[in-house]
Amino acid sequence: MEAIIYFLVWAGLILLMMRFGCGAHVMGHGHNSRTNPMQGGGNPDLRWIAPETAKDPVCGITVHTNAAKSAVHDGHVFYFCSRECRERFEAAPGTYLTQDIAASAVKEAVHG
Template structure:
């Protein structure tokens, strides 16, 4: 019984510290309500303004097909997000991305073989 009360005391202390103390930053609560002139408030506001919104449509760099980004297969390369019409196109891109983007990229029109495979 003594061990149980010891455990409960420490559990309450840890909970209070995580909720209201320095652990509150981890949980997203902070030290208190931020005021408009507070530097912490301005950092949070700037972080909210910098959210990235994906385009509604993009061009698949492998086959040249226009894809809807909400249903496309995304991949990130060199800090940019690329969208693909199929898993096969994404895998081809991830195997050799320098062939499709950058200075040595191929600029060819879509081939019928690729278009037939994506239908």
């Protein structure tokens, strides 16, 4: 019984420190986190919303973003129809970013 009380006292102390003390910034409560975007705050109303559809840069297929595989390159989000297309893109993104639309249309027909 004494061990349980000991544990609960320490757990309560750590909770208080995280909520109000030195760990408050971790929980988003301290150091003016809502006013300084560099400390994880920023505008709470600002949100990125994905487009409904996007074009797979590897095979050119139009995919619904809610069910697509995704990857981030150079600060941009790219969506893929399959894991294989995403892996090809991640291996050599420059190859697929410089392709023209005609080459993508040919790959779409081959991808099937």
